[in-house]
Amino acid sequence: MSAPRSSSGYWMGFAIVLALLAAAPLVLPEFWRRFVTEILIWGLLAMSSDILIGYTGMISFGHSAFFGLGMYGAAAALLTVRPPNLWLALLYGLIGAGVIAAFVAYFATRLRDIYFAITTLVFSQIFYVIIFTWTEVTGGENGLTFRQPPFSVPAVLSVPFTPVTLHWFVLAVVALSYLLLRRITQSPFGMVLQSIRENEPRTRAIGYHVERYKIVAVMLSGLFAGLAGVLYAVQNKFAAPDFVFFLISGEVVIFNVMGGMGTLVGPVAGAAFFLLLREVFSRFFTEYYLIPVGVIFTLMVVFMPQGLLGFLRRRLNQ
């Protein structure tokens, strides 16, 4: 009898969080309204990497490449197609990120542990250098700027985004992505990924083709990272090579560690916590804000190794 109760509790909690996030732009001041939307986008990126870090046990430093390629794919659609089309931007971005993810996955999944991490880092740096120096196409260091596409339903309506409607659109995409990823991680496929994380040789011995599962995991993760990239491009109307640089991947790993790996929601909470810390401290300490942020991160790693969500769960279970 406890399973249905905990399930209904979960869905009630989900609905409350969703309702709060939907209401946020109506009550928050202008800056924080935009900020919450941005947190959702970074949260989606962190969630996408959780498939690899938390569920499959593969630390990727290539997520910046998937995120950036999603962004540049969207930019390509918004700059070349007139009038700019939101769905085409999504399609181009997902194709860009998906193709790159397949390419990276094919080579990187042959390796394990630190070798996998380094290979993904190398790939992201290769894409960074290409984008940084191929100025004629990518805009080089300056990146690309473009107009925001309207929200459109073909032959029905086309309305420009306002900060509130854009927030709702982003929220809808992130919520659907979460539900989809949750379903995937709870499916037999997701169980195999967790089995790879726990004991790869044994998973192989049972008869699973581990490399194929890893390739699909990287591609899946890359696609959702690309989706986050498209949303960022639509919100901010620019794409820049800095987003392909491996430091972004490092920040994503920090989001996971802070929030709690292998939970999907944890990395979103981690992204929110980290971005809020950075924003608040930078207001008081200007360029020295990284010192308190670093101290807090270190303390969290020491005293909350399972992240914010793991800590909350433990407290609630007590």
Add this chain to the structure above:
Amino acid sequence: MAERWQDEEWAKDLWYSGKATRRKFLGLGAAAAGALGATLLVPPPWREAFGQAKPYKIGTLQPLSGAGAAGGKTALVGTQMAVDRINKAGGINGRPIELVIADYESKPDVGRRKAEKLAVEDKIDAHQGGFLSNVCLACMPVFEEHKIVNMIGVCLDTTITTSKCSRYTFRSFDYAPAQAVAFAPYLVGKMGKKWHIAFADYAWGQSTRDAYAEQIKKAGGEVVGTTGIPLGTADMTPFLSKISGAFDGFFGIFFGKDGVTIGNQAFDLGLTKKYRWAGDGAIAEATNLPALGNKIEGFVGINRYVPVLDPPLNTPHHKKFFDDAVARLKQIDPSGPLPDRYVQANFEAMNALKVGIQKSGFQGRADTPKLIAALEGLEMKEGDDFPQGDKTLRKDDHQAFLREFIFEIKDGKHRIVEVVPKEKTVFPPACKFA
């Protein structure tokens, strides 16, 4: 007396005794918040002098951390020098300037977020700053959206006032096409007809290469080859060792530590002895000279600012600026660097904003169209506000034209060899405001 100081009576409240109670946590938290609050309550220094006069809130975005931190901190010195001088002299129209500083960590996403914060939370009246071109370009739409005048301080990318120009953005210093127009006749006429260009292989380096290639050709010379070197390359030898052949001059387009690398390694490979050695003034910026030593001797460059007190920079205005900048730079760098073009450009950009505000009677953001009208075509006269010299802010693209200094490095110092008047640096406008 206790054996350990932690066990002393007076230390009990300070030292962690093994149990963190809620009361202790709240007490310490309240004390910390109180201390922070108290610092915020201390009135800014201009408050006493100006009484209740409402300040002009001017935002400044700078990279105070991350890759661009060193340059950002130097640039901020120029802005603060100008603000302090303006406030000391009675402010603008009797109102002081309140400078709102934001660090964008050398990242465009943070830059954009901070620009939003300056616009909607701090409610700045205008912005003066910006260092990295990619961040300047990412933030320009924010200033446009909130109708805020954006007076750029350092960003050099050509497109800021050409293909990506904005009605709200102004650049009160030079750009690569103007420098190329000014320098090419000297390069071809006095140094040699055939040139090989080595450049930092990214947007700025590529656009500057194109500008010089065009102007050298126009001046009757020829660019026989170009070599792109990735930004931040520590060992440039593989690239430089391939440069050979029959040409007269070797031209470098680099800045920062890449300027030091090219200067040292081109010298070691004998390129600077075999060919005449010239380039963008950023290679021989005052901050780079100690690291270049005598290997940069004989280098000929162009810059809008050189830290010398020789004619025509032997004016009392420049002396005042120079001395103040040297004293302030020493506070952030004990080695005591001389002022560079970042300090100069920010100092003068803030003063350009001041002159525009005075001329237009600007009171706040609602008067932005008036301020834009006042800044378009603004003539800036050499003086305490503009120690570098006269300049004109062109209406068509909001790009300034100013005199340029062609210099040579001799005995480890800049020596001006030719001054190019601003009229001879003009490059046609290529901007269409949306």
